[in-house]
Amino acid sequence: MFQGLNFPPLDLPPECTEIRAEIRAFLAEERKLGNAKNIEAMSRYTPEYSERLGKAGFIGLTWPKKYGGHERSALERYVVTEEMLSAGAPTGCHWIADRQSGPLILKFGTEEQRETILPKIAAGEAYFCIGMSEPNSGSDLASVQTKATKTDGGWLLNGTKLWTSGAHISHYMIALVRTSPLDEKDRHAGFSQMIIDMKSPGLEISPVINLSGDHHFNEEVFTDCFVPDEMVVGEVGNGWNQVMSELGYERSGPERFLSTFQLFAELVDAVGDDPSDHEAQVIGRLAAQLIVLRQMSLSVAGMLGQGLVPANEASIVKDLGTNYCKLVPDLSRSIMAAMPSQRSSISYEATLASAILTVPSLTIQGGSREILRGVIARGLGMR
Amino acid sequence: MNTETNEMRQMIADTADRIFRDLCEPDVVNAAESGIWPTELWNTIEESGMTQIAVPEEHGGGGGSIGDAMIVLRAAGAYSVPLPLAETMLAGIALSSAGQTVPGGPLGFALPVDDEIVTLAQAGDDYVLNGSVGQVAWAIPGGQLVVIADMDGQECVALVDADAADIDAGINLAGEPRSTVTFDGSKVTACAPLGNQVDGETLFKLGALARSIMMAGALESMLEMTVQYTMDRVQFGRPIAKFQAVQHAMAVIAGEVAAAKTAADVAVHLLEAGEPGLLIEAAKARTSEAAGIAAELAHQAHGAMGFTHEHNLHHRTRRLWSWREEYGSEFYWQKVIGRTVSKAGGDGLWKAISDT
Numbered sequence A: 001m002f003q004g005l006n007f008p009p010l011d012l013p014p015e016c017t018e019i020r021a022e023i024r025a026f027l028a029e030e031r032k033l034g035n036a037k038n039i040e041a042m043s044r045y046t047p048e049y050s051e052r053l054g055k056a057g058f059i060g061l062t063w064p065k066k067y068g069g070h071e072r073s074a075l076e077r078y079v080v081t082e083e084m085l086s087a088g089a090p091t092g093c094h095w096i097a098d099r100q101s102g103p104l105i106l107k108f109g110t111e112e113q114r115e116t117i118l119p120k121i122a123a124g125e126a127y128f129c130i131g132m133s134e135p136n137s138g139s140d141l142a143s144v145q146t147k148a149t150k151t152d153g154g155w156l157l158n159g160t161k162l163w164t165s166g167a168h169i170s171h172y173m174i175a176l177v178r179t180s181p182l183d184e185k186d187r188h189a190g191f192s193q194m195i196i197d198m199k200s201p202g203l204e205i206s207p208v209i210n211l212s213g214d215h216h217f218n219e220e221v222f223t224d225c226f227v228p229d230e231m232v233v234g235e236v237g238n239g240w241n242q243v244m245s246e247l248g249y250e251r252s253g254p255e256r257f258l259s260t261f262q263l264f265a266e267l268v269d270a271v272g273d274d275p276s277d278h279e280a281q282v283i284g285r286l287a288a289q290l291i292v293l294r295q296m297s298l299s300v301a302g303m304l305g306q307g308l309v310p311a312n313e314a315s316i317v318k319d320l321g322t323n324y325c326k327l328v329p330d331l332s333r334s335i336m337a338a339m340p341s342q343r344s345s346i347s348y349e350a351t352l353a354s355a356i357l358t359v360p361s362l363t364i365q366g367g368s369r370e371i372l373r374g375v376i377a378r379g380l381g382m383r
Numbered sequence B: 001m002n003t004e005t006n007e008m009r010q011m012i013a014d015t016a017d018r019i020f021r022d023l024c025e026p027d028v029v030n031a032a033e034s035g036i037w038p039t040e041l042w043n044t045i046e047e048s049g050m051t052q053i054a055v056p057e058e059h060g061g062g063g064g065s066i067g068d069a070m071i072v073l074r075a076a077g078a079y080s081v082p083l084p085l086a087e088t089m090l091a092g093i094a095l096s097s098a099g100q101t102v103p104g105g106p107l108g109f110a111l112p113v114d115d116e117i118v119t120l121a122q123a124g125d126d127y128v129l130n131g132s133v134g135q136v137a138w139a140i141p142g143g144q145l146v147v148i149a150d151m152d153g154q155e156c157v158a159l160v161d162a163d164a165a166d167i168d169a170g171i172n173l174a175g176e177p178r179s180t181v182t183f184d185g186s187k188v189t190a191c192a193p194l195g196n197q198v199d200g201e202t203l204f205k206l207g208a209l210a211r212s213i214m215m216a217g218a219l220e221s222m223l224e225m226t227v228q229y230t231m232d233r234v235q236f237g238r239p240i241a242k243f244q245a246v247q248h249a250m251a252v253i254a255g256e257v258a259a260a261k262t263a264a265d266v267a268v269h270l271l272e273a274g275e276p277g278l279l280i281e282a283a284k285a286r287t288s289e290a291a292g293i294a295a296e297l298a299h300q301a302h303g304a305m306g307f308t309h310e311h312n313l314h315h316r317t318r319r320l321w322s323w324r325e326e327y328g329s330e331f332y333w334q335k336v337i338g339r340t341v342s343k344a345g346g347d348g349l350w351k352a353i354s355d356t
């Protein structure tokens, strides 16, 4: 009776077993090069890794072959993703392009955009970032102010995008901009999406250093930055609907519950194979929740693969999954005392430090906990 | 799962739902808790063929699968049905695995755990039971009990009249009979070695799965009740459902319900496919954990009304608080899972998780 509580069990088809073995073999080689065991693997940027992954045929898995894709199923892509993240491989460079920019271009882009851009993404050579948030637009995305004004052969952009993950290593941004002024009666009208070449004149990128001292997100200031007409994605004015469809890819994937998996693995090693009752119980609690979250996420992947739009289910997976990621350092501390430090030579201590310093972001980005719970409550008919 | 099975299951679910909606009103639950057996409810559900749905036809059952039985149990959980449906099902599975015919009527189920021992021995022409089991569900005077007992190192199943044993009657938080049963040379009606697919451990796990499914049903129905209550109850001039704090609490319950449902459904699904992995353990751990979190928030949203005997929220919550302990609490199963994955080590952890 409620919307959002439908999680049918999913059987992974046999081809998933094959591709799992293939990606595991690939990742085993990468491990030898040290490309493994990263907390929050989606924010580790290693272009050589992404290029090798692309060459090995693991990017753009579901896209048509004529655009450089591999015509595999959404579930095969799911398996590849969960294997990469659980291995802690540095997937940052190609992550956003593969997960959402590519699919967006495939769905709404022009034939020319597909032909020129998608093969480069699939090769692991073109990286994307998402320009949605701004200094005054976070959860309330409809308040975006960056303005595109029509000019000869294109648009002139003015405004500021903020918190843009990986803008500094990206070749392109897909920006959400206002192409018509705000209409108070329909706040969602008048938006468009544009592909922006990060080398464009009039675009200035500056780092925003995060609390761990890392350079992950950025600020971009647009001053009369020219964007040719050919770079508009989809219809002018349809930006809001396009962005909303993009969020579907974003909420329920394995990244939502695997961000601190490396710490869980370190914890298991630190405790050893003969845990006390209490240690076993805590480890088992983390494992049980993880097993169930994975089944929920798989179920959503199965529904997405059938063309359904399980938006409420996806919000539940993200809410539970990100809370779970926060539980990992909390419970780890409760059974394995340590002084967390990113400089520690003891890997448990270093990983614990990274986890503690990472988790605050998880319940904010991609729809904050409060926004997700609002979505879930709407599915319950309360608003 | 094929379409035919799906349609069959939908039919079972609809039938169970209709019977329970009509015949398991809150006053029937209250009466049962004070010791009045719900005769009409039992007779109707037994006539519909749902009490032994998972037992092969040649042993007196409906010839369905475990999955079919679990659908009935989910509905039973949703309506707080005060009948030994899970126990009768487990008893039937044990008896039929041993080639025995399953009798009609409700069956209590006694499965010794930890250092409890019940022995079965030949005495002249008869077989007799000796020993004691605690927490026996639905050992009611005049009824029948199915007991798992040891005979010279072999696990056997025995059918015995409850009146042949000494019953120290107790109840759980929901007023369901949970007794300590002592056998002292109690003569059995029938007995045989358990079939090779079934042993005490698999029955314990099936019990855990049954409770998981019942909790999933109870949780879902509790969510519906609670959301409805927040939309009906008006304070400060509007339904309390309009307050964001209340909306977010319901969203948290919904998350717990979703996790519990998924865990229980996937466990049943994989059990039927023959490869449950760690899913039964995870299902009981997760549904039991969800029970506490969700019940707390459901009571909070109901205010004082939910704390009364008159309102039937407690039919769900007292069962959730009972069932989460039975067949291993979340802590019990977390320990089991923790031991297993610890053996895999950090490098093998993902494989241990994803192979399920």
Ligand SMILES: Cc1cc2nc3c(=O)[nH]c(=O)nc-3n(C[C@H](O)[C@H](O)[C@H](O)COP(=O)(O)OP(=O)(O)OC[C@H]3O[C@@H](n4cnc5c(N)ncnc54)[C@H](O)[C@@H]3O)c2cc1C
Pocket: A129, A130, A131, A132, A133, A134, A137, A138, A139, A140, A162, A163, A164, A165, A166, A217, A361, A364, A365, A366, A367, A368, A369, A370, A371
């Ligand atoms: C690590 C990281 C990476 C990011 N990467 C990107 C990126 O690549 N591209 C991009 O566009 N953005 C990115 N973001 C931005 C992210 O999308 C925003 O942070 C998010 O949308 C929240 O906006 P905000 O930070 O402005 O918080 P605000 O919207 O100001 O919210 C602050 C607090 O108020 C709460 N709140 C807001 N509105 C409501 C309401 N209606 N009801 C109840 N509570 C409310 C929020 O839940 C939150 O707790 C990133 C953020 C982080 C932390």
